[in-house]
Amino acid sequence: MxxxxxxxxxxxxxxxxxxxxGSEDLSTKWKGMIEVIDPEHSKVAVDLKITKPGKYALLVE
Ligand SMILES: [Zn+2]
Known part of the structure; x- marks a missing residue:
């Protein structure tokens, strides 16, 4: 997959x-990944404006 x-x-x-x-604008070219488990208490998540748990790319082309 x-x-x-x-x-x-x-x-x-x-x-x-x-x-x-809900966006369908997805890219297969991306770099770096962080997994956010508790967005409200994660500094990285706050800095990246992530509000929901999950895996996030650091750079999307
Ligand atoms: Zn999205």
Whole structure:
């Protein structure tokens, strides 16, 4: 299964649609990934404006 990253919010998904923001603008070209488990208490998540748990790409082309 190819993992794609959402160009809108950076969420990494195996589906055809981003489960976080609902966008279908997904890219197969992305770099770096963080897994957010508790967005409200993660500094990285706050810095990246991530509000929902999941896997996120750091850079989406
Ligand atoms: Zn998204």
């Amino acid at each position: 190819v993992e794609r990253a959402c160009r809108v919010c950076g969420h990494v998904t195996e589906g055809k649609k981003c489960e976080v923001c």
